[in-house]
Amino acid sequence: MAPRDDAVVPSSLPGLKYPTYRDDALKSGVLWLKGKQADDGTEGLWRVHDDLYDVSSFVDKHPGGAEWLQLTKGTDITEAFEAHHINPKVEVLLKKFHVRKATTARNSPYSFREDGFYKTLKRRARDVLGDNYSGASWRSILIADGFVAATLLLAVQAAATGSYHLATAAGIFLCYTTIAAHNFFHQKNNFRMYYFDLSLMSSRDWRISHAISHHLYPNTVLDLEISLFEPIFVWRPISKNFIQKYASWIYAPLIYALVFFMEFSKKFRLFVHGHLKYPQKRDFIPLVIPACMYVFGGSSLVDTVLMWLWIVMIGSFLFASIGYNAGHHHPDIFHDGDAPRVDRDWGLGQLDAVRDRKWVSSNLLLVLTNFGNHALHHMFPTVDHDKLYALKGVFQQTCREFGEDFQLAGVWECIQGQFLQLARVKPHARAPK
Template sequence: MASFSTQDISLSPTIITKPPAFRNSYFKTVYRWLDYKRLEDGAEGLWRIHDTLYDLTQFIDRHPGGAEWLQMTKGTDITEAFETHHISNVAEMFLPTYKVRMAKEPRNIRLTFDEKGFYRTLKGRVAERLDGLDLHRKRHSEIIQDSLVAVSFFLAFLAVNLNSILLAIVCGFAICWVMNCAHNFFHRRDNWRILVYNMVFLSYREQRISHVLSHHMYPNSVIDLEITLFEPFLCWLPEPLGFFKRYVSWIYEPVVFSAIIFSEFSKRIVELLLTRRNFFHIEDIVSLLLPIFMYATSSCGLAIVFKIWLITVISASFFFGFYSKNAAHHHPDVAHAGDLIPSEIDFGVYQLLTVIDRSNVDDLELNILTSYGHHSLHHMFPTLDHCLLPQLFPVFLETCAEFHLEHRRYPWWRLIMGQFQQLACVEQKTHYVPKKDL
């Protein structure tokens, strides 16, 4: 980011105004995060967008993206989600129909959307170019994901019939790529391809909360579930930590990654037992397809099938954690909660502060889909297919240059090393942006 004098600029170590009660919870789940958010967002049981409350109840079943998005966000502030999920102004034109009143409390989030700021400027330019995009590229994404699903089942067939641990690990890697590709689809309106994310006992519904509504809107903050759900085992925020959490975590991090799938599935069961609320849905049957297929297409006993399936799932979990935590966000050069940033900051500028793109994944569509390519653009316009993003890259760079903002791209090895450095980081850093771009 461009340097400037900090005189007369208020700095803050957080983008929220209230201490997040959720972070101190002894048992963290995505559903409890939503419950806490309803208490802290000042939405008064309605839907809050900026400083206005709306009653979208009558619109739920007509929502083009699917009813679930509005059902799960009732009672919360959806400003960031609304801005990033509606690139054109069509949805904004309909909002007055559902207006109830102004909110009583100021927003808990300090991110801004000034009409002349960086994000709104970029959003307007992207909206103008949407009609000119080569939409056939979206078909490429579908072919890639469908092919990876087929490859995963074929590798599972080989692994169980040859009783091969190595092939089971390779199958787990392929399933990780399937889940990474599914990430391209669960950001968007309901579609059947999001179901493959559930192949190994994870839930796309939960991912829509932890990844879309939490991480994408507030990356690297104390309300980013992709940080808080890993605490106290992995701590990427610059806080006073002992030697064990700072350095021994480098050693046990692979174990944590390997346990992600089983941990999240187990928490759903515990949450069900504690609250009597059902967090399982018909699409969870998808998780049984792989082991059933392995058993049905082999002459092996149940013990061998279970062994190969277990190794496959553990491998998929490890690779999924490795890819996601080394993708863009955890490097000492990006902002984390605890670092000082302007207390009022443009949403798009904040995204650039918390993201470093990988320089080696933006060439092939397979790399873009499986390795979270064009990450900065994706954070700002998550509903756009990943394979469309390269066409918008020139206008993105043009707007960054106009606002004197730096788009950073590092090799993957540098981001991997940086992720370990960030685990050990306890020093508070200051991240500067030009005052006009706040």
């Protein structure tokens, strides 16, 4: 149920409506999409910039997989279209499905001017990557597969020996598997994206909450990852009580340990409330780990389940500890409520809402386990993390040309800043630029 009208703090970004269902008790990707369909007014079509398109006949032919278009039907996909496609040939193809001009303004604060920061960077990225940039590198594949193997082997050995030390190690590798899988669910459909579902969370729901919501509208009222845990964690600079500001520093570790379980229970509630009609095959993937433990570990069913729950809890705690402190929350970072910059180029909006951590981006293993190369990943989310290294030169060049001094942050600085942001209630009156 939505809060009273006087409790709603509207967006500080001009042109962005406070989302329908944002404050619903059952916060999920499914409801976020329903709200966006209601707010974007695209008449059941797909909107890109100021035009409406009907790509129904193209859904099953989409090179990235049908799911992306199935999920976004009836919404404005401008940000997703721009960020997910580097090759301009896609724009030519899109024209074949044109229906008519839109009659309403976009429900978005962002622009994509040809001479703006993002479009300039994207042209340069294409010059570096070429047109054949899709898919993962062999190094990303090797690391992700290695994490899955380590998780299963450690889990089975833990069950066989009754060792909770080995179970803890399995939980650590489950976390790394989940974060590495995030690299793959951003890309075209591939079986490695389902590694994410081993955690109890849903790769489908996270394609919405993370790839379509958070990545495209970071730290705004449209960012589902901001609203997902409100009022437990409130990162927006709005009125908060003492518990939200300071007690959250104490109970945060407990919430971290429960995130995987909370995400799983949400799937249950979505079925109960009729928002999901039937389970998908991927919903049964979490059972792979306990099944392997039971079959090959030789422990009793009760012991297997208890140890598996411990593995999931360890994985959840580490995943949330890394994710919530990965460079989006700090008093110096823009959060909806703060004064926005005058130039609302989408790429500049990304820079305002993210910080890269110094040592985390130093090698691919750290990048794949700690959400490294964060700014570049937000600019080009469908590009494999390993291939983003090739874009650092043009990224720095474009930042210099547009007068952007993008500073790297320390890991501890981001952790400390995240808790300081939870306590911040006063919006910044001065825009980033």
